Amino acid sequence: MQPIITIRQLNKQYGEKIVLRDINLNIYPGQIIGYIGPNGAGKSTTVKILTGIIQDYSGEVMVFGKNLRDNVLEVKSKVGYIPEVAELYDLLTPREYLAFIGKLYHLPDDVIEDRSRKMLDSFSLLGNIDQRMDSFSKGMRQKVLITSGLLHKPSIVIMDEPLSGLDANAVILIKELLQALKQEGKTIFYCSHMMDVVEKVSDRIVLINNGSIMADGTIDELRQNSTDSLEQIFQRLTSGGNQVQKADDLAAAMNDRV
Amino acid sequence: MNKFFLFLVMLPSALWRSLGADIGQLRAILNTKLLLDDRNPMTIGRMNKPKKERKYGTLINIFASCALGFVYMFPLIVVKDRVFSLTIYFSFLLTVITLMLITDFSNVLFDFRDKYILFPRPVNDRTLVLARLLHVFIYLFRIVLPMSLPTWIMLGYLDGWKSAALFPLPLIMMVFMALFIVNSVYLVVLKLAKPEKFKDIMNYFQVITSVIFFTSVYLMPRFFNPEHPHESSILNYAWLKFVPSYWLGVCWSWIGYPVELAGTSFLSILAIVFPLLCMYVLVKKLAPEFSRKISGIDAVETGEVAAQGTKRVPAGSFYKKLAYAFNKSDDAKAGFMIAWLQTSRSRSFRMRVYPTFAYIPVYFFYLLTSRKTSIGITFSNLGNGHMNLLLLYMSSFVLISAMAYLTMSDQYKAGWIYYSTPVEKPGRIMIGAFKALWVKYFLPFFICIAAFVLYVWGMPSVIDIILALLNVTLFVACMARISYRHLPFSIMEQAKQGGSRILKSFIVMIIPTMLGAGHYLSLDLWWLKLLFFVLSAILLWLVLDSYSNTSWDNMLKAETE
Incomplete structure (x- = not known):
């Protein structure tokens, strides 16, 4: 099977700071990739490169067998991006915002309207379709954001902490959605800190730390015959020391205050 | 400091x-x-480029003040x-x-x-x-x-x-x-x-x-x-x-x-x-x-959490019809729609732009009555002079002011969407937004002024009205092409630039007056007026075409300048 995304020798640095170093990755169609790592590991930078937002990197990124750098518009039209923070023009209503986004993806009006209604209905937001989003809770905004990322039926869905701000029912819905999208043959690149969710939904887990891939495989391959949870594996591979000791030190530091 | x-x-x-x-x-x-x-964050569009030192910005502001x-x-x-x-x-x-x-x-x-x-x-x-x-x-x-x-x-x-x-x-x-x-x-x-x-x-x-x-x-x-x-x-x-x-x-x-x-x-x-x-x-x-x-008040643009909870916005399609009528490409339609909707609802935009509608009649009244004659005599003699040109050209302030604040927003971070969607040329979105402001703010205002001019100066001023409409659009399109090559609502508002904004708006009043002076010179020569009209039309077409072809590179370059 041909990989849908191929990353070769990907490097990125901001000034002196190296954010990504020699990333090599093959992602196959229909896979859910759990992309995890501590803060500042380079997850968001990878995501921004894959979505075409950042274009000054070194190395090669092939999507659908085409060089991303040379076919950025074609790739963008087939990728759906759902960022962590729901930054949207919230003076608009969901209907207006989705019409705007739909136009940027060159979708016909009737298709935008039809898909928007159906998707918002699934999120129980159809009743709010004509309300300005500045009155929405964080979870409601996140649902509109997810809708806007899936509106154009992307082949690859890139999610950066999509569960941020969602209530328990919505989290269950998203987990089910991930499986449904997988069934449809879509490839999902899923960044998260929520280890239990990543462990449950991912076919393959890529762990990145300090800009380099530390581990890459199924959860069973990462366990290496142990019974460790993903959280424990994560801690072992990324932590600079004993977390219990660090917590004790933190508490002790507060006791020293005058 | x-x-x-x-x-x-x-x-x-x-x-x-x-x-x-x-x-x-x-x-x-x-x-x-x-x-x-001193450490205002950069906009999304600039994230890939090193921030250029605004070396002379402060000096220019000091000089202007x-x-x-x-x-x-x-x-x-x-x-x-x-x-x-x-x-x-x-x-x-x-x-x-x-x-x-x-x-x-x-x-x-x-x-x-x-x-x-x-x-x-x-x-x-x-x-x-x-x-x-x-x-x-x-x-x-x-x-x-x-x-x-x-x-x-x-x-x-x-x-x-x-x-x-x-x-x-x-x-x-x-x-x-x-x-x-x-x-x-x-x-x-x-x-x-x-x-x-x-x-x-x-x-x-x-x-x-x-x-x-x-x-x-x-x-x-x-x-x-x-x-x-x-x-x-x-x-x-x-x-x-x-x-x-x-x-x-x-x-x-x-x-x-x-x-x-x-x-x-x-x-x-x-x-x-x-x-x-x-x-x-x-x-x-x-x-x-x-x-x-x-x-008790929420963040900058979000004040109505409780009150607006159940309030519905009519899902009108008038602006969509206009977006389709005035634009060919989807990107331009999107630009038109976002500019149309967002400008109606952004308080900061309303605050900056709406007063201009009043400034123009006030300023015109001031210029009229500063003469040594009484107000009554001034108005009765109004039709004999060429103050109609001044009034027609002053209408450009509305469009200038709207363009100046089109790119700025408290919600500038929401502009990430332009970068992750398949937008080939950001200029298409910009031209759509420009047209939205032209149709929504400038045209109705210009029609009011034109009606007044027709009432006072009579039918012969129709040609002047058309030529002024063309020239004003040309002038603002040139300004947009030079100064406002940014995506709508994607740049952070900076209070520090507040003083200079007011100064700029005062200085900018002089330029359309100069264009009007050219029109004034051609008043008695119909062929010169016709030539002026043709030249302006060609120039406008060229400028709008160039504006709509603004590439990502052009835009990023303009942002770092």
């Missing part, structure tokens, strides 16, 4: 302490806010009575900085980040209110200082060192006055309005006040006899003694300058006492309510 200003405002620490502020916290808050101002200061210095030269001339001077300056405070600094005054960062900390209300006031004071003083420099030097030259030495004290008091006047009005609005309605009320209050102030600036020159300015006497305007700027002017009686309005020397005490009293009332008495009310 920040350190110097911080040092300056912390000099009367004992006074701040006596008002109930915690000095350590006050200094820490101010220090952090000033630091944040200084240039404006030369204009305000005028009363000092033409009016002999020092108290009167300084009263006029302080009136000008007080008006301008109050206007700035209302239009550009309300975001600083109501920094809603405080709600999440400072409100949960053990900081008392008085420290919070004082920190806000002093923060804005530093902003204002940065602008006022270069603006008053020419007057300061001129005072030293004309009157000697005593007058120059006295000048900074009333100047500082004037800044405090402006600050407290605006704050007091805000507090009254806060007291009367529900928190969720406060922002809308304040928004319309800002629009109305801007118009009133603008109108008063143009009526002020009536204070002195334009034919014999040296003979203007304050005795004809005895009511001035009730105006704070007179209290500032009368301070010069301390160094021996005569006071024409007998028995009013004592009012100079008010110049010092009035701001201090305002500060006392504001910080000591009203601070707790101020903080409480502020906490």
Whole structure:
């Protein structure tokens, strides 16, 4: 099977700071990739490169067998991006915002309207379709954001902490959605800190730390015959020391205050 | 520079302490806010490019403020009575900085980040209110200082060192006055309005006040006899003694300058006492309510959480029909739609752009009536002159002002969407947004003006109306192509640029006048008018085409310039 995304020798640095170093990755169609790592590991930078937002990197990124750098518009039209923070023009209503986004993806009006209604209905937001989003809770905004990322039926869905701000029912819905999208043959690149969710939904887990891939495989391959949870594996591979000791030190530091 | 200003405002620490502020916290808050101002985050579009040093930005701002200061210095030269001339001077300056405070600094005054960062900390209300006031004071003083420099030097030259030495004290008091006047009005609005309605009320209050102030600036020159300015006497305007700027002017009686309005020397005490009293009332008495009310208001553009919960926006399709009628590409349609919707709902946009609709008739009225003839005669002779051209070309201010604020938004971070969607040329979105503003704001206004012109000047002016419409669109399209190559609502608003924005809008008034002058020259030559029309049409087509072909590289280059 041909990989849908191929990353070769990907490097990125901001000034002196190296954010990504020699990333090599093959992602196959229909896979859910759990992309995890501590803060500042380079997850968001990878995501921004894959979505075409950042274009000054070194190395090669092939999507659908085409060089991303040379076919950025074609790739963008087939990728759906759902960022962590729901930054949207919230003076608009969901209907207006989705019409705007739909136009940027060159979708016909009737298709935008039809898909928007159906998707918002699934999120129980159809009743709010004509309300300005500045009155929405964080979870409601996140649902509109997810809708806007899936509106154009992307082949690859890139999610950066999509569960941020969602209530328990919505989290269950998203987990089910991930499986449904997988069934449809879509490839999902899923960044998260929520280890239990990543462990449950991912076919393959890529762990990145300090800009380099530390581990890459199924959860069973990462366990290496142990019974460790993903959280424990994560801690072992990324932590600079004993977390219990660090917590004790933190508490002790507060006791020293005058 | 920040350190110097911080040092300056912390000099009367004992006074701040006596008002109930915690000095350590006050200094820490101010220090952090000033630091944040210097480190405004970059927009999304710039994230890939190193930030270019805005080396000359501050210098240009200082120079522009200084240039404006030369204009305000005028009363000092033409009016002999020092108290009167300084009263006029302080009136000008007080008006301008109050206007700035209302239009550009309300975001600083109501920094809603405080709600999440400072409100949960053990900081008392008085420290919070004082920190806000002093923060804005530093902003204002940065602008006022270069603006008053020419007057300061001129005072030293004309009157000697005593007058120059006295000048900074009333100047500082004037800044405090402006600050407290605006704050007091805000507090009254806060007291009367529900928190969720406060922002809308304040928004319309800002629009109305801007118009009133603008109108008063143009009526002020009536204070002195334009034919014999040296003979203007304050005795004809005895009511001035009730105006704070007179209290500032009368301070010069301390160094021996005569006071024409007998028995009013004592009012100079008010110049010092009035701001201090305002500060006392504001910080000591009203601070707790101020903080409480502020906490009831949500972030900058999101004021109606409770009230709007069930409010529905009609899902109208009129703007969509227009978007399809005026644009071919989907990107341009998207640009048209976002500009149409967002400009109706953004308070900051309304506040900046709506007053322009009033400025134009006011300015036109001012230009008409500044002649030596009476208003009645002026209007009856209006049809005989060529003031119609002036009016038609002045309509461009509406479009210029709308274009200037189209790219800015409190929600600039939402602009990430342009970068992750398959947008081939950002220029297409820009041209769509430009057309939306043209159709929504400029065209209806221009039609009103054209109707007035037709009524007064008759049918022969139809050709002039069409040529002016073309020229104004051409001029603003050129400006957009040169200065506004940014995506709509994708750039952060920066309060620091507030002063220069107002200066720019004043300076920009001259350029369409020049284009109108060309039109004026061709008035009696029909073939020249026709040639002008054809040339303008070709140029407009070329400029709009170039604007819509703005590439990502062009845009990023424009942003880093």
